[in-house]
Amino acid sequence: MDKLFGTQQSTLWADWQSHSREYIIDSMQRSIIYTDILRKRGNNYIKHIRSGQPPVLVFNYEMILNAKNFKHPANYALVLITDRRKKKEPPSKDNRRQESKLPPARPKRPIVIIDPRAGHGPGIGGSKRDSEIGMALNNGHPVYFILFFTDPIPGQTLAHVEEAMAIFMEKIAELHPYADAPAIMGNCQAGWAAALLCADRPDVTGPLVLNGAPLSYWSGVSGENPMRYKGGLLGGVWINSFLSDLGNGVFDGANLVSNFEGLNPANTHWTKRYNVYSQLDTEEDRYLNFEKWWGGFFMMTTAEIHFIVNNLFVGNKLERGQLELREGEKISLKNIESPILVFASLGDNITPAPQALNWIPRVYSSVDDIKRHGQVIIYIVHKDIGHLGIFVAGSIAKKEHNEIISNFDMIEFMAPGLYEMIIEGDVKSGNFTTRYEDRTFADIAAYDDGVQDESDFSVVAKVSEANDTMYQLMVSPWVKLFTTELSAEIRRNLHPLRLQRYIFGDINPLMRPLKNIASVVRQKRKPASPDNPLVAMEKDFSEYIENVLNIYRDHRDRKQELLFRQIYGSPLLRNLFPQKKEEIPQEIPDYEREDYDRRMLAVEEGGVAEGLIRVFMAVAKTGHGLKRRVFDFAEQIAQTHKVLGKIRPAKFKKIIKEQASILQADEDRAINALPVLLKNKDDRMDALGIARRLCVIDGKYTEEEEALIKKLQKALKLEK
Numbered sequence: 050m051d052k053l054f055g056t057q058q059s060t061l062w063a064d065w066q067s068h069s070r071e072y073i074i075d076s077m078q079r080s081i082i083y084t085d086i087l088r089k090r091g092n093n094y095i096k097h098i099r100s101g102q103p104p105v106l107v108f109n110y111e112m113i114l115n116a117k118n119f120k121h122p123a124n125y126a127l128v129l130i131t132d133r134r135k136k137k138e139p140p141s142k143d144n145r146r147q148e149s150k151l152p153p154a155r156p157k158r159p160i161v162i163i164d165p166r167a168g169h170g171p172g173i174g175g176s177k178r179d180s181e182i183g184m185a186l187n188n189g190h191p192v193y194f195i196l197f198f199t200d201p202i203p204g205q206t207l208a209h210v211e212e213a214m215a216i217f218m219e220k221i222a223e224l225h226p227y228a229d230a231p232a233i234m235g236n237c238q239a240g241w242a243a244a245l246l247c248a249d250r251p252d253v254t255g256p257l258v259l260n261g262a263p264l265s266y267w268s269g270v271s272g273e274n275p276m277r278y279k280g281g282l283l284g285g286v287w288i289n290s291f292l293s294d295l296g297n298g299v300f301d302g303a304n305l306v307s308n309f310e311g312l313n314p315a316n317t318h319w320t321k322r323y324n325v326y327s328q329l330d331t332e333e334d335r336y337l338n339f340e341k342w343w344g345g346f347f348m349m350t351t352a353e354i355h356f357i358v359n360n361l362f363v364g365n366k367l368e369r370g371q372l373e374l375r376e377g378e379k380i381s382l383k384n385i386e387s388p389i390l391v392f393a394s395l396g397d398n399i400t401p402a403p404q405a406l407n408w409i410p411r412v413y414s415s416v417d418d419i420k421r422h423g424q425v426i427i428y429i430v431h432k433d434i435g436h437l438g439i440f441v442a443g444s445i446a447k448k449e450h451n452e453i454i455s456n457f458d459m460i461e462f463m464a465p466g467l468y469e470m471i472i473e474g475d476v477k478s479g480n481f482t483t484r485y486e487d488r489t490f491a492d493i494a495a496y497d498d499g500v501q502d503e504s505d506f507s508v509v510a511k512v513s514e515a516n517d518t519m520y521q522l523m524v525s526p527w528v529k530l531f532t533t534e535l536s537a538e539i540r541r542n543l544h545p546l547r548l549q550r551y552i553f554g555d556i557n558p559l560m561r562p563l564k565n566i567a568s569v570v571r572q573k574r575k576p577a578s579p580d581n582p583l584v585a586m587e588k589d590f591s592e593y594i595e596n597v598l599n600i601y602r603d604h605r606d607r608k609q610e611l612l613f614r615q616i617y618g619s620p621l622l623r624n625l626f627p628q629k630k631e632e633i634p635q636e637i638p639d640y641e642r643e644d645y646d647r648r649m650l651a652v653e654e655g656g657v658a659e660g661l662i663r664v665f666m667a668v669a670k671t672g673h674g675l676k677r678r679v680f681d682f683a684e685q686i687a688q689t690h691k692v693l694g695k696i697r698p699a700k701f702k703k704i705i706k707e708q709a710s711i712l713q714a715d716e717d718r719a720i721n722a723l724p725v726l727l728k729n730k731d732d733r734m735d736a737l738g739i740a741r742r743l744c745v746i747d748g749k750y751t752e753e754e755e756a757l758i759k760k761l762q763k764a765l766k767l768e769k
Contacts, residue, residue: 068581075577076587078570083326084553085567086333091554093337094344094547102199104172105342108132108182110194114220116213122202123209127217130175130182130192158229158255158457159221160185163195163214164440165237168305170345171196174236176338179443181234184451193221193231195239201299201350207245207357208374214246218253229702230255230387232457234450236440237261237400241361244382245374251386256457258390261400261439264382265407266362267506270498274401275606276312278613281506285513286359287520293351294528297537300354303346303544310546312398315598323591330576344550363513365506368408382412383422388460390453390470394431394439395496402430403497409467410490420465423710427460427468427485429453430496448472452483461702464713505617511626512617652711652718653725655704657692660726662701663708663719664736664761668743671753720764733765 097103104110110128117124162181164171175182175194185192195217202209221231232255235243240262247254269277280286293300310317325336349357366372370381393405406428413419419426429449431439438445452472469488474481541547555561577584616622651659693701711719727733740761744754761767 068583071575071577072581072583072587074575075584078574079326079329081563081567081570082329082574085563086325086329086336087553088555088560088563088567089337090340090344091550091552091556091560093341094550095554095556097341097345102170102345102347104170104175104194104196105338105345106130106172106175106182106194107178108175108186113193113224114217116216117198117202119209119213119216121209121212123205123213124198124201125210125213125217126196126198127220128194128196130186130194132186156225156228157188157190159191159193159225159231160454161193161195161218161221161231161233163233163235163239163243165239166197166242166302166347166349167238168302168309168346169342170199170347173342173437174234174440176342176441177443177446179446181236181440181446181450181454184446184454187451188454190454191225191228193217197347199347201348201353203298203350204352205350206352207242210242210353211245211249211374214242215250215253218246218250222253229461232256232258232454234258234260235262237263237436240264241367244367244385245372245380247387248380248382248384249374251384254387256388256390256460257385258392258453259405260392261394261397261405261436262391263362263400263404265365265368265404265411267365267503268403268407268497268500269401269502270403271502272607272610274398274403275609276308276399277404277506278609279308280358280363280513281509281613281617282609284516285363285509286355287513287517289354289358290351290517290520290525291528293354294525295532295537295540296348297532297534298351299537300349300351301346301541301544302348303541303546306343306346306546309399314602315595319591319594319598327588327591330574344546346544346546359513359517363506364510368411370412382408383424385424388425388427388463390460391426391428392431392439392449392453393428393496394434394436396431396433397436397439399436406430406493406496410493416467416489419467420710420713423465423707425460425463425465425468427470428488428493429470429472448474448481452481456483461706462709465710505614508617508622508626512622515626651707652715653722655726657727657729657732658696659704659708660723660732661690661693661736661739662704663712663723663726664740665743666705666709667712667716667720667757667761668740668754669709671751671757720760723761723764724766727765733767737761737765737767 109131111131112126113129114127116122116126162174162185164174171194174180177183182192182194195214218231225231230253233243233247235241235258237260240259241264243257244259244262244264247257266277289300292304325332360366360372364371367380367382370379370383372380374380391405391409393400393402395402397405409419409426409428413422413424431445431449434442434445440450449472452470456470463485467488467490468485469492470483470485472481472483551557553560555564696704708719723736724733727736737758740758744751744758
């Protein structure tokens with residue numbers, strides 16, 4: 050028995066020695082290779098800096114316009130993506146005759162992608178083949194990208210940037226005269242920047258897609274969205290003014306990136322790194338490609354960062370209609386005329402769903418108000434994808450963004466209102482079904498825990514204004530006096546996020562031997578067996594570290610939220626900074642009147658084209674699920690009808706939208722006004738004929754369609 054026990058013990062000891070030897074060799078090799086990956090990251094960082102930090106796009110592009118040459122210069126440029134997807138095989142001789150009989154295809158609308166300028170550089174939205182750009186190319190759209198350069202133009206303001214983007218849109222319209230107005234996809238910060246553009250220049254912009262864009266910065270769920278408290282705890286916008294002064298008039302984007310990294314210390318300081326260390330044989334390329342973008346820090350002028358923080362974040366003026374891009378000109382999101390699609394996620398800790406959605410019930414008083422303005426607003430809420438995943442993940446690009454892009458034509462035919470876009474299907478198979486469900490403001494409110502917690506932020510805005518005024522008067526002159534371009538450059542290069550990169554690069558002589566050592570280790574790589582107990586212990590330890598850091602994060606966030614509430618919820622501070630009574634304007638704008646309905650302004654405006662299309666859309670309204678058929682029939686009429694065939698596609702689609710809105714507002718009044726538009730009897734007969742043709746597509750009239758035909762006959766005075 051003792052001999053047997055001794056034999057088992059000896060075997061266990063031998064196994065333990067074998068596992069230990071295997072794990073030690075594996076861990077040492079991984080440590081060397083991981084350090085070499087950091088060396089490569091440092092070299093990539095330096096190379097990227099020396100090359101001027103170009104976009105991290107994987108697509109070829111050509112420069113169209115450079116805003117550095119504009120009257121009010123900005124560090125932005127418009128480029129055309131020149132990559133093309135695989136073209137279809139040319140038709141056979143037998144099919145050419147048949148295809149030649151078909152009318153030419155309508156040109157696809159251009160799509161413009163804008164990446165965030167929130168510390169990082171451009172290109173992340175097109176850093177993979179399966180991306181927003183890739184999906185737009187797959188659907189046959191001309192694709193443009195708005196990029197920006199590292200350093201801003203001295204004196205550049207956000208108004209100059211918006212002006213440059215408007216010129217870009219005008220240029221795109223000039224290059225595509227027969228296509229619809231360009232659709233704009235804005236990621237994160239670029240979302241609200243695009244919203245400003247669409248509200249200021251609705252004449253040159255098409256559908257707007259807001260991906261993780263914080264338009265309602267005060268919103269959030271208590272205990273879950275801590276980032277919104279940062280500005281108040283730091284005293285407001287003065288800290289950004291101080292950092293800009295230290296940068297000699299330039300704000301360092303690395304400061305914004307530090308805020309993002311601080312949100313999740315477990316991922317920043319451990320999980321992301323351990324993921325590479327534990328899977329370095331497969332994760333190296335992905336990590337280095339991402340870090341090339343994540344480590345590209347871009348600058349802003351003092352005026353830009355001050356405007357952004359003071360008006361959009363701390364002041365939250367955009368959703369309240371108080372933002373002035375130019376003095377005396379307030380911008381209202383109600384000015385946006387094209388459909389708006391909002392993409393949010395419950396897993397986003399940088400732009401939580403309430404910040405992405407709550408502007409809708411703040412800008413509009415009700416869903417009926419949305420309809421009165423003839424607006425279509427659609428939102429999508431993902432269950433768990435993170436902030437970057439909204440516009441970076443390949444699975445999101447192939448599903449959500451692909452469906453958004455492929456349904457732009459359908460969206461413009463939808464009746465005004467609030468909808469949720471629901472996409473069902475499997476990414477791997479590529480089979481999706483998309484439907485639009487009517488929604489109310491209560492559905493949006495369900496993502497929040499109420500608005501009571503936002504009252505403290507109005508106090509923050511006033512405290513921020515007071516602090517910044519004191520800083521500008523008493524401190525800023527002294528900071529500027531002792532700041533030079535050299536001191537600003539030294540400070541930027543010593544920023545921890547930069548230092549941790551280039552310190553591992555080859556510019557550090559201690560790292561140079563590592564290249565050859567790591568090369569040898571890679572050749573003799575011996576990974577530990579997955580069933581090695583020490584590997585399991587390592588993973589358990591990693592999970593423990595991650596949990597500890599998450600506990601620290603949760604405790605820190607709760608403490609900061611409590612401190613914020615104690616400071617800005619105190620009666621003393623509220624008495625020192627009382628809310629100002631809103632001045633009642635002498636003349637209420639039309640769009641603020643309860644009885645105002647933009648849809649009905651054109652009920653008697655137009656001619657034959659408007660009348661024919663109104664009849665057409667009246668019939669289309671009678672069927673459920675008819676929208677695709679309506680769209681196909683509309684294209685056929687637009688190309689073959691003696692009157693409608695002469696109208697440009699963009700104008701034709703605009704008329705369809707207007708007439709659908711008028712019918713939605715008051716169908717009886719719209720139909721009774723048809724004789725004003727169709728004065729000629731032949732035109733009225735033609736309109737009735739269009740109605741009858743559409744009604745018999747399914748072979749027979751429904752009761753609803755038959756009632757409508759009688760109503761049209763009576764209104765057009767064509768009763769037998």
